[in-house]
Amino acid sequence: SPQQDTDAPIRLTDNDAALAKLSAVRQNYLSDPFIKHFVPRASFQPLRPPLINVGTFVRTVTIDDLVDQWIDLAMKEGKKCQIVSLGAGSDTRFWRLATGPRKDYLSTYIEVDFPEITMKKVMAIKKSKDLSAVLGSDVKLAQGGTALSSSRYHLLPADLRADPSVTLGSLTTGRVDAPPLLDASFPTLLIFECVLVYMSPQESNTLLQWFRSYFTSQSGGVLGAIIYEMFGLKDSFGRVMVSNLKTRNVSLPGADPYPTFQSLPSRFLNLGFTAARALTLKDIRRSYIAPEELERISKLEMLDEVEELDLVLEHYAVTWGLCIGNSGAQLKAPW
Ligand code: SAM
Structure with missing residues (x-):
């Protein structure tokens, strides 16, 4: 009998994320000319409620901003930056960066996800002239069409719960015929x-620890990481409170280890990162999004329950951490 594929509901969350981004783009919260290429029959897909669109907007511009600032910091040190997006799904950030004002300061961009997802992404890239054009001419497929590499952009299939030195070895030690994809002397940013x-x-700590040791064992190495996640997920009865996980029937591995806002930066600090900070989407919307932008998005759709919006946004946070190798690069706030 066929084995039950317990990871299928996890992979389906990529579709949820892509549809949410597409909805926010169609309703003019965000501008992203690439996301439609990753969603079949994009213009026929249902739109998301205003509350979800606002959340998607806040989350996306916040991470975009942290990424831009990271690239600027690297640039000031006269270096190009490397980015690794783990569980990247249908994310378009590479294409937006590679066609944006910071395109010349990006040396390598790597995305990792389950092979089923990377294969879908490879097919979408091959099918779309807009996506392929950004990659240039030296595009190679590998591993049965689940992997793709080009001069700057690389898409790799891997289960992030497995031993990273085995599944992600091509990033740090290379292979017999190829050098490592990541240069430990370049400022490198991980996106989760x-x-x-x-x-x-434990699995996520192993992964973070593995990257940390590669980038900071060498002098001058600098590693940054951004995590976007829900927190305080379980109520006092251990029930998951987030509806898209419930409807997808995803069971979360173990107890929620970061149940409070205060505990979020400790994920990094406990692993020896130099500094870490977290902000909830509620606080970001209130205090960090430019007033003109808030004004602009407030006119896009009717949002009658601002209190409900805050109740949802305060369960989502962006946490970022920084780890500096022994020579001590100078990095400034917010990094
Ligand atoms: N990061 C993308 C975004 O924000 O649009 C996608 C987010 S989606 C909610 C979660 C993604 O993580 C899915 O594409 C899923 O396949 C991937 N993922 C979850 N667990 C994984 C694992 N153990 N190994 C590889 N990918 C994983």
């Missing part, structure tokens, strides 16, 4: 956008 919740705390 709505991904770590599907792994146990």
Whole structure:
């Protein structure tokens, strides 16, 4: 009998994320000319409620801003930056960066996800002239069409819960015929956008620790990481409070290890990161989004329940951490 595929509901969350981004783009919260290429029959897809669109907007512009600031910091040190997006799904950030004002300061961009998801992404890239054009001419497929590499962009299939030195070895040690994809002397940023919740705390710590040791064992190495996640997920009865996980029937691995806002930065600090900070989407919307932008998005759709919006947004946070190798690069706030 066929084995039950317990990861199928986890992979389906990529579709949820892509549809949410597409909805926010169609309703003019965000501008992203690439997301439609990752969603079949994009213009026929249902739109998301205003509350979800606002949340998607806040989350996306916040991470975009942290990424931009990271690239600027690297640039000031006269270096290009490397980015690794773990559980990248249908994310378009590479294409937006590679066609944006900071495109010349990005040396390598790597995305990792389950092979089923990377294969879908490879097919979408091959099918779309807009997506392929950004990659340039030296695009190679590998591993049965689940992996793709080009001069800057690389898409790799891997289960992030497995031993990273085995599944992600091509990033740090290379292979017989190829050098490592990542240069330990370049400032490198990890992005975990709505991904770590599907792994146990131990598995995500192993992953973060593995990257940390590669980048900071060498002098001058600098590693940054951004985590976007829900927190305070379980109520006092251990029930999951987030509806899209309930409807997808995703069971979370173990107890929620970061139940409070205060505990979020400790994920990094406990692993020896130099500094870490967290903000909830509620606080970001209130205090960090430019007033003109808030004014602009407030006119896009009727949002009658601002209190409900805050209740939802205060359960989502962006946490970022920084780890500096022994020579001590100078990085400034917010990093
Ligand atoms: N980061 C993307 C975004 O924000 O649009 C996608 C987020 S989606 C909610 C979660 C993604 O993480 C899915 O694409 C899923 O396949 C991937 N993922 C979850 N657990 C994973 C694992 N153990 N190994 C590889 N990918 C994983």
